[in-house]
Amino acid sequence: MGNNSDEISEVIDNLRRSMKAINEYSKTAEKETGLTGPQLWAIKLVAGSAPIKVSDLARRMYLHPATVVGILDRLESKGLVQRTRSTEDRRVVEIDLTAQGRVVVSQAPEVAQGMLVKGLESLSPKKLSHVSESMRDIVRILGAEDFPPQLLFSQEVNLPLEPAKKP
Amino acid sequence: MGNNSDEISEVIDNLRRSMKAINEYSKTAEKETGLTGPQLWAIKLVAGSAPIKVSDLARRMYLHPATVVGILDRLESKGLVQRTRSTEDRRVVEIDLTAQGRVVVSQAPEVAQGMLVKGLESLSPKKLSHVSESMRDIVRILGAEDFPPQLLFSQEVNLPLEPAKKP
DNA sequence: AAAACATATTTGCAATGCAAATAATTTATT
DNA sequence: AATAAATTATTTGCATTGCAAATATGTTTT
Numbered sequence: 566m567g568n569n570s571d572e573i574s575e576v577i578d579n580l581r582r583s584m585k586a587i588n589e590y591s592k593t594a595e596k597e598t599g600l601t602g603p604q605l606w607a608i609k610l611v612a613g614s615a616p617i618k619v620s621d622l623a624r625r626m627y628l629h630p631a632t633v634v635g636i637l638d639r640l641e642s643k644g645l646v647q648r649t650r651s652t653e654d655r656r657v658v659e660i661d662l663t664a665q666g667r668v669v670v671s672q673a674p675e676v677a678q679g680m681l682v683k684g685l686e687s688l689s690p691k692k693l694s695h696v697s698e699s700m701r702d703i704v705r706i707l708g709a710e711d712f713p714p715q716l717l718f719s720q721e722v723n724l725p726l727e728p729a730k731k732p
Numbered sequence: 733m734g735n736n737s738d739e740i741s742e743v744i745d746n747l748r749r750s751m752k753a754i755n756e757y758s759k760t761a762e763k764e765t766g767l768t769g770p771q772l773w774a775i776k777l778v779a780g781s782a783p784i785k786v787s788d789l790a791r792r793m794y795l796h797p798a799t800v801v802g803i804l805d806r807l808e809s810k811g812l813v814q815r816t817r818s819t820e821d822r823r824v825v826e827i828d829l830t831a832q833g834r835v836v837v838s839q840a841p842e843v844a845q846g847m848l849v850k851g852l853e854s855l856s857p858k859k860l861s862h863v864s865e866s867m868r869d870i871v872r873i874l875g876a877e878d879f880p881p882q883l884l885f886s887q888e889v890n891l892p893l894e895p896a897k898k899p
Numbered sequence: 900a901a902a903a904c905a906t907a908t909t910t911g912c913a914a915t916g917c918a919a920a921t922a923a924t925t926t927a928t929t
Numbered sequence: 930a931a932t933a934a935a936t937t938a939t940t941t942g943c944a945t946t947g948c949a950a951a952t953a954t955g956t957t958t959t
Binding site: 817821823 | 937939940941
Binding site: 573692 | 744860866867
């Protein structure tokens with residue numbers, strides 16, 4: 566170490582800045598939609614793969630089912646989601662968006678993701694590949710290769726961890 | 733857009749993975765120290781610049797003073813910090829570490845930061861400069877250049893936003 | 900049929916976080 | 930000097946997140 570030290574601490578600062586910025590933008594989205602972060606996250610996940618079981622939703626959010634039940638209670642009381650007990654397996658509850666919920670989701674900004682997509686698209690291919698490689702380095706350093714991505718702008722990521730339903 | 737799309741979504745995934753990893757490590761640190769994230773954060777800030785006023789601490793944590801008071805209550809009841817009312821300005825309360833608090837801070841792992849420092853140090857200078865530049869790009873994309881870094885391993889960052897005390 | 904398992908929920912708890920009100924003190928204004 | 934205004938920390942009240950443990954109901958396995 567020695568003269569790298571400034572560059573290193575700059576990288577870490579910038580990582581923290583990015584995290585803070587992403588969280589801030591998510592806070593802005595909260596204000597615009599009237600939903601809290603977890604609520605927004607949950608409703609977007611629902612929007613992406615409705616109908617979804619409570620347990621699956623909890624799995625994707627890495628939260629305890631009891632926590633998700635609370636979040637769903639609040640979303641339901643705002644009229645944004647609805648629960649229906651499955652007829653196939655009467656233990657499970659399927660979560661769906663209401664019409665109002667669809668409106669909210671469609672208007673909810675995806676600010677951080679949106680900015681990132683737009684900004685990254687504007688980079689030269691060379692620069693983009695540097696960024697891409699750098700993020701891989703950071704992920705490797707953090708030993709986070711196996712962390713599943715959490716909340717994405719594309720719908721077909723984040724497959725459920727459970728086996729598919731039976732025929 | 734088009735064929736960049738995979739690379740872009742990979743960057744975003746990796747950014748999220750990193751954030752998640754950093755948060756997870758902070759959770760681990762919580763378990764080891766018996767302190768919650770905000771408590772650990774607060775006590776480290778105190779350690780870095782004790783004695784510190786409540787209002788300064790709140791400013792540095794970007795939290796409402798009332799919130800910080802609650803955190804300090806819990807740290808104080810664990811015997812890790814102590815409050816002393818300033819004699820110069822009897823409105824202000826100075827926060828200090830207790831001996832026990834110093835022990836906790838000295839043993840508290842800085843996992844995420846530690847791993848990053850170590851990992852970044854092991855990169856070749858060329859790679860490090862790519863990483864460094866890439867993080868600058870991301871910060872610029874997010875418009876986060878002016879976000880102050882929050883929680884650093886070095887003590888002399890994060891200067892208070894208030895004017896210096898008068899002579 | 901009984902035991903084991905799975906699913907969602909309820910209850911009870913602790914912590915974060917804010918806003919508004921309050922008490923004490925200092926600074927500014929008249 | 931007296932009053933008004935501003936600052937500092939705190940208290941109170943509230944909503945939310947988050948978990949663990951217990952419960953109710955239903956399904957699968959033995």
